[in-house]
Amino acid sequence: MTTDIAVPKSAQSLEPFVAAGVFEPIDIHAAGSLARLITGLEPEIILGAALAMRAVREGHVCVLVDDAYADIDLSDNAKKLPWPTPEKWRSVLTASPAVRVVEPSETVVVAPGEALVPLVFDGVRIYLDRYYDYELKLADFLLDRSGSERINVDESEIEKTLDEIYGKLTGEIDYQREAVRRALTGRLTVIAGGPGTGKTFTINRLLKASRILDGGRPRAIALAAPTGKAAARMTEALSDGEIKATTLHRLLNITPQHPARFNADNPLPFDLVVVDEASMVQLALMTQLFTALSPNASVVLVGDPSQLASVEAGAVLGDIVTATTPDPDSGSVNVALADCTVTLKRNHRFSAESGIAELSQLVDAGETEAVLSCLRAGHDDVVWIDPSNPDDTARVEQETIAAATQVVNAARNGNAEEALEKSIEHNVVCATRYGKFGVHYWTDKIQNELLNTILDCGADRPWYAGRPIMITHNDYLNNLFNGDTGLVVSQSNSAQGLDELKVIFAQDGELRRFNSSQLGEHTTWWASTIHKTQGSEFDRVVVCLPEPPARVLARELLYTGITRARAHVSVVASEAALRMAIETPALRASGLVGHLRQSE
Template identity: 35%
Template structure:
C-alpha cells in the first residue's frame, strides 16, 4: 500500500491545521496515491496529487472544474513550484494517468477535457444537462389556436410583452424566467400556472423549490390548491416502497415549474432533467445575481447568461427566455433600488455614498466597526429580537418573527452565526423576568415522515432552559404545534447565514460583516443580503470589507456556459 510522500504528507497536515484543507481532501489524496503507477517520477506524482487536492477543495467551494492554465497561479502550486514538472508537460502527464480519462472513455474518478480537470461525475452531469436543455430548446412549440389566442389576450390585458411572455411559458417545452427582487417573479409564475389550468384543465402541474420554506411561501402566493407545491428533494426523492424518478420511471407531470433556481446545484438539476419525460414542459425561475447553490455549480446563472448571449444571434431563443426588469417593491431610483443595483454592478462609489448618507433613524443605516460600535450593534440586535422573545403568546411571536433578520456571511468566528446565536441566547436566558420566552429556530434537515423540511422557520417555547413546545407554519395561515422531542435536526435562528435567508424577505435586515477579510465575501453575497430588506437595512461592515465584497464577482469555474453555447452552435450549423 503506497503512502503519501513524507514531506507532502507533512505539508497536508499543516494545511489542514490552518483550515485550508479538509479531511475529505486528504482522504481523496490517499486513494489517489494508491492508484498511481509505480513507474511515475516524483515530480509527476506531486503534480497529480496537487491537482487532486486543488480539485477537491474547489468542489467544496462550489467549483465544477479547475483550469490548468489558471491553476498554475494557485498558492498550493506555487509552494511546490520548484519540484513540479514544466507546465508544458502537465496535460500529457494527466492524460496518461490511469485514474484520468477523457470524454467518452471508460469509467474513472477524474476526467480531463479542454485543458480542465473534473471529477468525472460532475463532468457527466454537466454534459447531460447541457444536452438536455438544448434538446428541449430545439423542440417545436405548440402553436396557439384561436381559443388560446383569445385567452392569452385576456390574461395579458392586451399588453403585447405580457402576451409574448405567457405564450412562451405556456406553449414552449422549456422556458427561463429571471428578474431581481420585487420584479414579480412569483406573481408572474402564479399567473402562468393559472392560465395553464384555464387552457388545459386536466393538466397535472407541480411547483418545486429547493427548500420547504420556499415551497410554503409559493403555496401561499399561489392560492391554487389543485397545483402541487413541494420541495425538489421530495419530488425526486425515494418514497417508502418505491423508486426514485429517473429515465426509466419519469415524472408524469405536464409541467414542472422550479422556483428559486439559483439555489439548485448541478447534481440536483441534472437529476431533475434525468427524471423528466419528453412530454413534460419545464419553467425555471430565479435571480441569477443571487448567491449560487451550496453545492457545486452555478447552473441558473450559467443558463441565463448563455441564453442572453445566444438570443442576439438566434432570435428564436427569446421566445423561451424572459427577463423581468420593473421593480414593483421599490422605486428603482430610491435608495434601496439604487443600492441593490450598485451592489449588483460592483459600483463601490455608489454603494458607499448611499450607505454614508443614511441617517441613524432612516431606512438605511451603516455602522462602521470602531470603538463602541459592537456595543451599539449589540443593543440594536437585542431591541430587534426582544418583541419576539418576550411575546405574550405564540401567535404574537409568530406574527413578529418575519419582521427582522440578522444575516452573517459565515457560521464560525467572532461574527459567525453560531457565535451570535450563542451570545443572544445567553443574554435572553440571563435576562431578569425572561424565564418564559420564545426562541427562533430553523430546521436543518428534511423529514418527510414528520412533515418538516430543511429551512422551515419555527419557534421554541422555553420554560427556563427547557423547550416545552415548538411552533411552525401549518396549512394556510394556521400554526402547527409539535413536540421538541419529535423534531428533526434544528438550530437557533437569531442569526442566519445569507445562504439560509434566500427566498425570504423581512421588514428590517441587519447584515453583519465586520472588518475582517473573508474568502466568502462576494458581490452576490452582499446583493442577496441587502435585497432581503423591505423597509429597513442596517449594515455593520468596514469600508474595506465592503470594497472587498464588491470587487469579488464570485464567479465559479464551470463548463456549463461553454457547453450550452457549443451544443447550440452544433444545432445551428448548416448541413
Template identity: 30%
Template structure:
C-alpha cells in the same frame, strides 16, 4: 518533466490544514487503485476534491496554473501557516499547461469521457466522473427541450392583454413600453424549457401564476386538464410561495382556480427522497406524473438535484425555472441558474424570436435584439421592480452592487434614503449593536415607531402568552413577529460569524430579561434545521421557535419547537426529537435564501474572506422587504466585496451553448 518542487505539496498542504483530510484521502485512494500514479496527478485529484468542497464542479487547469492562490483560495483566511514560501501555491506557476495536460492524459485514472475512469479531463477541465456525467446529463436534457416548440393559439395576444390588464401601466397597455411579464408568459407558453429571472419585487410569482392560469385554460378548452406541480428547494421557500400562489389566484374564475395547485412541495419531497442514498423514487424509469413543472428559487438548485429532476421529468413535460440569476449560487456544488443565464445581456433576442414576440404580444423588442444562442431565446429578465421604486435605497443599492460600482454604492449611502442605514461598529460589545438587536436601530432613540423591529417585539409576544385567543393564533403571531428582523453573516466562525453572533445575541436578550436562559431549551429560542429529517418531515433550512404548547385533553403546556408548514399548518415537535439544528438569531446569507424579512442586518467582518462577493451582498440586502442595515468596521471591506464576483467552474455553460 513537471517541476520537482511540486513534490511534497500534497502532504504539506494537508498537514497545514490548507486541504481537508478528505482531499488527501481521495488522492491516497486513487494511488491504491493506480500505484504508479505521479505526484502531480495525485495533487490535481486532491485539488479537484478541494474545489468540489468549495462549490466548483471541476478544476480549471488554466486558471489554476495562471493564478493558483486566487483559484484555490489558498492559504485559507483562518490558516496559521501564511508565511511559508516553500509551500506557496504559486509554485504551480512553474508548470506549463501542456506539460500538465500530457501527464494527466497519460494516467490510467483519467479519460476524456468514455470508459469508467474515476476522473475525466475534457477541454482543460478536470472532473470527478460523477459530476462530469451530471453536467452532460443536464446540458443534454435542456438542449433536447430547446429544440421542441409548442403551438400557441392565434389569439394569444388578446388573451395576454386580458390576463395582465389589471397589472399594466398605461404605457404597457398602449404597447409603448414592454410588459415583460407578458413576454415571459408567451415564451414559456411555446417552450418545453424556459427561465424567468428577476430580483425580488419584479413579479416572478405573479407571472408564473398567470402562466399557469393561461395554460390550464387552454387545456380545459380542449377537454383536458394539465397535471401541474410547483416546487422549491427548501421548506421556507415552499411555504412562502404557497402563500403567494393562493393569494394571487383568488382573482381568477372559480373553474381555473380549482384547476391550479394550491400547495408547493420541496424538490426532495417531489422526487421522493430515499434516506441515506443519492437516489430518488422518481427517475427515468419512474417519471413524475406531471405535464407542467415550475421550480422556484432556482438559483438554490445544485447540479446533482437538477440532474435528478430532469431525469424524472417526462419527455413532453414543460419545465419553467423561476429565480434571481444575481443571487448566491447553491450551497452544494454547481451554479446551474447562473450557468444558464451567463450571458446576462438584455440584448440577447435574435430577429426570429423578436418577430415572434411582436406577433404574439404586440411588443417591439428591437431595442433588445442581439446574437444570443438558442438557449438565450428561452430566457426572460423581468426588468420592472414593483417593490423598490425610485425612492428605495434598497433598490438603488442593489443595482449599484450588481453593477460592481463601489463609488456608486458609496454615493447612495450619502443620499439619505430612509430604508438603508450603515452602522460603524468595532465589536459586538458596542452599545449600538445591543440597540440593533433589541429594537432594530443602532441607537436608543427610535426615529419612527412604525419601523421598530429587532428581537424585542417577538419576545414580548412570547412573554404575553396566548391570552384569550386560540393558542394557534398566538403561535402564528410569534412566528410572524420573529420574521420581522433577521441578523445575517457571511461567516460561520469567529466573532462576526453565526456562532459568535448567536451567542452574543442570546447574552443581550438574557441580560434584558427577554429570555430565561442563554443556552439549552427555553421559550422563544429560534432554531433552524440543518439536515433533512424525513421521519419528522422537517427539511434543511426549516425555521421554528420553541414555545409552550398545550396538548389536547391536558391543561399543562409542554415546550415544543413550532414550525410553519407550506400548507399553512403548524408542526409541533418535542425538542428532544430534533437531531440536527442550530440557534437562529443569526444565520448565514446562504441559509437566508428563499426567505424574506421586514428588516435584515448584514454583519461584514473586519477583513476580506473568500465568502465576500457582490452576489452575497446583493442576496443579503434583497432579503429585506422594508429596511436594510449594514454593520461593519471598515468601508474598504465593502468596496472590495462589491468588486469581487462569485465564480464557480463547471463547464455547463459551454455545453449548453
C-alpha cells in the same frame, strides 16, 4: 484549514500541500485511493485528483489547469509549493490511464461499455468523471429543450387567453406576458429577475392561464423549490390554493437510502414543472430533475442569477443566463437559449426613491464607489453601521434585542401567530458563523440579554418561550427539512391545568406543534448565515460582514443579504470589507457555459 492530516503513502507527493493547509482529509483520502488503485501515477495526477475533490467541496464543478489555485487562500510559503506548470500538467494528463481526454466541445457522454476512469480532462479543465457526466447531460437537455416547442399546442388559443389575462398587446413589450407565453408553448423557460420584479406574480398568471386553457380542469402541474423553506414561501405567495409546492428532493422522491424514484425510465407525471429559487439548485440535482421530465413537459426555472449559488457544486441558473449573452472573446451566443430566457427588470416592490433597490442594483453591477455613496446618502431605508464605532453598533444591537423581546413576549402569552409574525419582522444575516458580528456572536448577545432581563430561566435551560428554532438536517419522519424555521411557544394544557412549551412550525397555512424531544438536529436562529436565509424575506434586516481578507466576502453574498430586506436594511461592515465584497464576484469553475455556447 486543517493541517494535521495523515497522508497515505500512496499520496506522499501531497505532503507539502497538506502542510500548507490546501486540502481536507476527504480530498487526500480520494487521491490516495486512486493512487492505490492505479499504481505508478505521476504526482501531477494525484494532485489533480485532490484538487478536483476540493473543487466540488468548494462549489466548483472542475479545476482550471491554468488557474488551479486561484481560489486557495495561500500564504507566501504556500505560493512556493511544487505546483506543476500548465504545460507539464497537460502533457501528463493526456497520457495518464487515470484520465479520459475529451474535446472541450464534446457533447456525448460515455457510451455503454466504454471504460470509466476517475478523471476527465478537456484540455482546459480537470473534472471528477461524475461531474463531467452531470454537466454534459444537463447541457444536452437544455439544448434539446431550447431548440424545440411542445407538441399539440394551439398558439391562437394561448394568445386569446393571454389577452384575457393581460389585455390586448400594445406597442410596449410586456415581459411577464412573454414569460407566460413561452412557458405555455416551449419545453424550457427561464424567468430571471431581482427582488420585486414580479417573478411570483408571473407564476400566478401562468397557473391561471393553464387553468383557462384546460377548461378549468386541474392540469398536471408541479411546483418545487430547492429547500423546504423556499417551497413553503412559494406556496404562501401563490394564490392557487389547489397546488402546494414541494422540495425537489420530495418531487423526485430522493431519500438518503434510495436514488430518485423518477428518472428517464419512470418520468414525472406532470405537464408543467415550475422551480422557484432556481439559483440555489446545484448541478447534480438539476440534472436529476431534467432526466426525470417527460419529453413533452414544460419546465420553468425561476430565480435571481445574481444571488448566491448553491452551497454544493455548480451555479446552473447563472451559467444558463450567461450563455444567453455574447462571449466577450468570440461573440458567440446561444440564440435558441436566449429565446427561452426572459429577464424581468421593472421593479414593482420598491418606489423610485428606494435606497434598498438602488443599493442592490449597484452592488450587482459591481459599482464600488457608487455603493459607498449610496450608503452615505442618508436613505430612510438604508443605514451603514461602522463596526469600529461602539455607539453605532450598540444602537443596532439594542434595536435587534428590542425586536427579539417582542417575539418572546408574544410567545410567552401563547399567541403563536403573532410570535411567528414578529419573528420574521427583524432578522440578522451574517457572512460567517464565528467571529465579531458572526452568527454565534449575535445569538449569544441576544440570548444572554433576554436571559438577564425578561426570561425566568437560566442559561442552562435552552428551552424557553420565544426561542426561534432552525432545522439543520432533513427530518423525513416529521416532514421537517433543512432550513425550516419554527418557534417555541407557551401553550395551555387544559388536561393538566399547566402551560407547556411547544415548538410550532407554520407549514401549508397550518400550525404544526411538536414536543422538543420530537425534533431532530436543530439550532437557535436569532441570527443566521446569509446562505441559510436564501428564499426568505424580512421587513428589517441587519447584514454583517467580517473584516478582509475573509475568503467568504463576495459580491453575490452582499447582494443576497441586502435583498432579504423588504423595508429596511442596516449594513454592518467596514469600508475595506465592502470594497472587497463588491470587487470579488463569486465565480464558479464550470464548463457549462462553454457547452451551451458552442452548440451554435
